[in-house]
Amino acid sequence: MDTIQVLDKKFRISIPEKEILQRVEAVAQRINRDMAGKNPLFLAVLNGSFIFAADLMRFITIPSEISFVKLASYQGTTSTGKVKEVIGINENLAGRTIIIVEDIVESGLTIKRMLETLGTRNPESVHICTLLLKPEKLQVDLDIDYVALRIPNDFILGYGLDYNQQGRNLRDIYTLVTDNEQPKPVIMRNIVIFGAPGSGKGTQSDKLIEKYGLNHISTGDVLRGEIKNGTELGKIAKQYIDDGMLVPDSLIVDMLAGVYDSYGKEHKGVIFDGFPRTVPQAEALKKMLSERGHKVAAMIELDVPEDELMTRLLKRGELSGRTDDNAETIKKRLDVYHSQTAPLIEWYENDGIRHKIDGLGDLDHIFADICKVVEEL
Numbered sequence: 001m002d003t004i005q006v007l008d009k010k011f012r013i014s015i016p017e018k019e020i021l022q023r024v025e026a027v028a029q030r031i032n033r034d035m036a037g038k039n040p041l042f043l044a045v046l047n048g049s050f051i052f053a054a055d056l057m058r059f060i061t062i063p064s065e066i067s068f069v070k071l072a073s074y075q076g077t078t079s080t081g082k083v084k085e086v087i088g089i090n091e092n093l094a095g096r097t098i099i100i101v102e103d104i105v106e107s108g109l110t111i112k113r114m115l116e117t118l119g120t121r122n123p124e125s126v127h128i129c130t131l132l133l134k135p136e137k138l139q140v141d142l143d144i145d146y147v148a149l150r151i152p153n154d155f156i157l158g159y160g161l162d163y164n165q166q167g168r169n170l171r172d173i174y175t176l177v178t179d180n181e182q183p184k185p186v187i188m189r190n191i192v193i194f195g196a197p198g199s200g201k202g203t204q205s206d207k208l209i210e211k212y213g214l215n216h217i218s219t220g221d222v223l224r225g226e227i228k229n230g231t232e233l234g235k236i237a238k239q240y241i242d243d244g245m246l247v248p249d250s251l252i253v254d255m256l257a258g259v260y261d262s263y264g265k266e267h268k269g270v271i272f273d274g275f276p277r278t279v280p281q282a283e284a285l286k287k288m289l290s291e292r293g294h295k296v297a298a299m300i301e302l303d304v305p306e307d308e309l310m311t312r313l314l315k316r317g318e319l320s321g322r323t324d325d326n327a328e329t330i331k332k333r334l335d336v337y338h339s340q341t342a343p344l345i346e347w348y349e350n351d352g353i354r355h356k357i358d359g360l361g362d363l364d365h366i367f368a369d370i371c372k373v374v375e376e377l
């Protein structure tokens, strides 16, 4: 259980015991190195530091001593808040190397006060070692030699630190769960990026992936991977692809669910690129997603005139080396698009999620138009 109740408040684990101990050991090793031959006197400040001090001391391997002090509230208050006084120093500090062991340094006022008090007893030097430091809260200039962990400005508990004296015994460090802190829901943006071959689906998909952390399923890429790996599916697909025809729906749909599920149950969304290409595929996609409690949030249609598509694909063919980017196959693919894929425009229009984008012009402008749609989802 990561969340616990202490009195009237909820806390969740923020630093597990294992991590704390690693950091404590690292600090101890630095002290072992720096303080060898100095027989340092550790002054641990009660109550909060008792667990930290106990663990720290067991990692200390050089000759050293430890004593415990307490802070008592100082009479009155100052403009900077309550000041406390150190009590319980029974040792002669003259000429000693002192290491103050604190559980947490927040404003730094208390530590500053301690340094002043100890300074009057002529120690050789005074160093600060704290388990936790809240850098955002520091109000005074302090030279803190040893910090095990730096933490944000949250209320914390455990490993010696308390909430109304409770919770010091907890092995991990916990952070207060505030009332308005809701578990953040993952916004899932499943997007069908739609358009004729050469409309820029792949290019815009890459930009969406980068900006929104989405996943990408390009059925064309998956099929080319299958061909490259010489799989059964690849062998069948190759004949259709080289011919500019669509691979049969059943093969595509079977392949899709596996790829989709590989992204887990709570992803940020998947861009479907080159899928669906037929009405049965769109229906199969809808069914597959609804079985998982998911849906397509938007169909984004990139609208590009035919002559521009031809120009782009021929140019791409020179660079990509794709066997289906030649004039004859491109012509066939565009025909197939019009007869089998374009009916999906109406299908998605009826589904209420079609968004038409002008796919001509500057890439970044097109992308900005797409982002407007995505951000509304």
Ligand code: AMP
Pocket: 197, 219, 220, 221, 223, 240, 241, 242, 244, 245, 246, 247, 248, 249, 252, 273, 274, 275, 276, 277, 281, 324, 333
């Ligand atoms: P693409 O990379 O999306 O242009 O796809 C290249 C070729 O792979 C297409 O011309 C089809 O032969 C095949 N293909 C890709 N996706 C699909 C799909 N969803 N349904 C049927 N065939 C597809």
